[in-house]
Amino acid sequence: MTRLIVAAGGGGDAVAAAMLDSALYGHGEPAVILTYAWDRLLVDPVPGPRGPANFTALRPLTPHVWSVAADSQPVAPAGSTLPRLAAELPHTFALIDPHHGAQGITRQLEELIEHLAPESIDLLDVGGDILAQGDEPTLRSPLGDALTLAASAQVNAPIRLLVAGPGLDGEIPATDLRDRLGPCVHSLSAKDVEPISSVLDWHPSEATAMLAATARGIRGRCEVRDAGVAVPLTDDGPNVYMADLDDALNRNRLARAILATSSLEEAEQQSREICGYSEIDYERNKAAWLTTQTAGTLDAAEVLPQLDAFEEAATSRGITHTTFRRLTEALGLNGNQRSGLRDLLITSRPEQYAAPLWQLHR
Incomplete structure (x- = not known):
């Protein structure tokens, strides 16, 4: 028997899906994880999925579904974390293709369900922005979740919607999500993190890093993204909740608007009209800006004083932890330097490594 987990937003949701598969089921063959190849500019310099x-x-898995294997490679200049995930984890990572809109993803789901005959189908979102309305001022990346929600709602099969770590994506506060969540189905523990612990050492996802950190007992306030959003790390962080898929669709204006879309361009235009922006436009603008920037160096004599200044300012804002993605951008480095920065800091100040986060010096 096979399980199918749809990683609603791609990226870190795929890693969380692998963790949840082991935590919730822990038997039989590992699940097939259907996910976007959408790693944002830290990994992939090309905007969009x-x-x-x-x-x-x-x-090939079905006529319209392909899996990413360990020897698969993104075609330059694109980048992707999926081949390395496929090499390090036992799951099958099937590729969501959003370029044919919600209708195309619906077709992919239907083909997979017919091919696999899965014993369970879960739609997983870390953070909970899949439960958004679409006009919230803190919402930053609604399109991927809206597409998978719209597609899942059109499939003639029972799909369970799960939200892990409410608020940990830094988009919709956990307090705003409380009345949209159903029962807690599992509270992740440090033991649950172990199957993906090696992945967390290199994967850039911030939300899944904080999910794992809270499962390991880390608490405080974590600063994330280039904008420096502060995310609370609370006792609710490791919890995984059920949510009603139909209610989520009825609430999510963008998901309803893109139900019949047959291209990514159509879906993106609906995002502009409903949310006031397209996250891919943001990536296009940022990618163009990054081409004009000169990255800093990884010389310890230069980096560590900059780190001290960042930490002093961040602690004055009540921040206790941050991600290596946040540090990379705050210190004026580029995405290719993230792993080097991480190695430098852990070697220089190992006592501050609260895996997979960085604990600020106090």
Whole structure:
């Protein structure tokens, strides 16, 4: 028997799906995880999600679904974390192709369900922005979640919507999500994190890093993203809740508007009209800006004083932890330097490494 987990927003949701698969089920073959190849500019310098044409050596699962294998490679200049995930985790990572809109993803789901005959189907979102209305001022990345929600709602099969770590994506505060969540189905523990612990050492997802950190007992306030959003790390962080899929669709204006879309461009235009922006436009603008920037160096004599200044300012804001993505951008480095920065800091100040986060010196 096979399980199917749809990683609603891609990126870190795929890593969380692997963790949840082991935590909730822990038996039989690992789940098939259907996920976007959408790693944002820290990994992929090309704005927007990747499709099958952007990879080599994919494996066919159905006529419209391909899996990413360990020897698959993104076609330059694109980048992707999926081949490395496929190499390090036992799951099958099937590729969501959003370029044919919600209708195309619906077709992919229907083909997978017919092919796999899964014993369970979960739609997983870390943070809970899939439960948004679409006009919240703190919302930053609604499009991927809206597409998977719209597609899942059109499939003639029972799909359970799960939200892990309410508020940990830094978009919709956990307090605003409380009345949209159903029962807690699991509270993640440090033991649950172990199957993906090696992945957390290199994967850039901030929300899943904070999910794992709270499961390991870390509490405080974590600063994330280039904007420096402060995310509370609370006792609710490791919890995984059920939510009603139909209620989520009825609430999510963007998901309802894109139900019949047959291209990513259509869905993106609806996002502009309903949310006031397209997150891919943001990536396009930021990518263009990054080409004009000169990255700093990884010399300890230069980096550590900059880190001290950042930490002093952040602690004055009540921040206790941050992510290596946040540090990379705050210190004027580029995405390719993230792993080098992490190694430098852990070597220099190992006592501050609250895996997979960085604890600020106090």
